[in-house]
Amino acid sequence: MMPRAELLRDVVADLRIAASFVTILPVASSKPAGDGAIARATWALPVAGLLVGLAGALVYKISIRFGLTPNLAALLALATTALITxxxxxxxLADTADGLGGGRTRERKLEIMRDSRIGTYGVCALILSFGLRWGALATIADPLAVAFALCAAQTAARAGVPAFMSLVPPARPDGLSASAGAPPGGSIAIAFALGTLALALALGPAKALVGLILLSLAGLMLARLAIRQIGGQTGDVLGAFEQTGEILILLVAASFQMGR
Known part of the structure; x- marks a missing residue:
């Protein structure tokens, strides 16, 4: 059995690795990024997402406190999450939309996804992403409810990433996704449990169930599309998966809010 001190060091190292990939915060990892460390640390992605959600929620609350409308506060909250990540x-998301929508062959699609320039499909995807999330937060309006929704969305959207990485093979032998490797079963299970717990605590059992179903369906659809068009997943596809999850959870929170 692993000593408690060593276990704690490994947990802290995994949290640092996850935070370094999810955010631009100067979080140094005490654990080497090689030898499967990234894959093992994927269980901590939901925790890093929670920090992003809390930052957005704080900015939203401060904005409302200073008299800004929910529309403006929602924009500032989304800008905060984008800045931190x-x-x-x-x-x-933009690269995936450009690649899957623009190329005719697998090679051309992957080439487009590696291109730093953004195309029409990518612009449209970003407009839809920000627009839907902005509208959902503005609809929820109440600062406490927004905080719960943001934390749930940021956490749950990353909870399925380890499973997606494990089930969908890398589209190419190089790149971040391929070098990270496939997460172990334990990391997948912990991440899923953390995401489910966040949804249940923030949105309640009924909303959490709806969110889980939508996230699962979206993940299956994206996986099928990526495998058919480019042969698997890339780091860009994982980003698109996360963005889709955020959108769906915030829309679920907003729709139930309207139904009260």
């Missing part, structure tokens, strides 16, 4: 997932 370095717009990593938004970039992945």
């Amino acid at each position: 370095g717009a990593l997932h938004e970039d992945g």
Whole structure:
């Protein structure tokens, strides 16, 4: 059995690795990124997502306190989450939309996804992503409810990433996704449990169930599309998966809010 001190060091190292990939915060990892460390640390992605959600929620509350409307506060909250993550997932969404929508062959699609320039499909995807999330937060309006929704969305959207990485093979032998490797079963299970717990605590059992179903369906659809068009997943596809999850959870929270 692993000593408690060593276990704690491994947990802290995994949290640092996850935070370094999810955010631009200067979080140094005490654990080498090689030898499967990244894959093992994927269980901590939901925890890193929770920090992003809390930052967005804080900015939203402060904005409301200073008299801004929910529309403006929602924009500032989304800008905060994008700033903290370095717009990593938004970039992945745009590249995935450009690649899957623009190329005719597998090679051309992968080439487009590696191109730093953004195309029409990518612009449209970003407009839809920010627009839907902005509208959902503005609809929820109440600062406490927004905080719960943001934390649930940021956490749950990353909870399925380890499973997606494990079930969908890398589309190419190089790149971040391929070098990270397939997460072990324990990391997949912990991440899923953390995401489910966040949804249940923040949105309640009924909303959590709806969110889980939608996330699962979206993941299956994206996986099928990625395998058919480019032969698997890339880091950009993982970013698109995360963005889709955020959108769905916030829409679920907003729709139930309207139904009260």
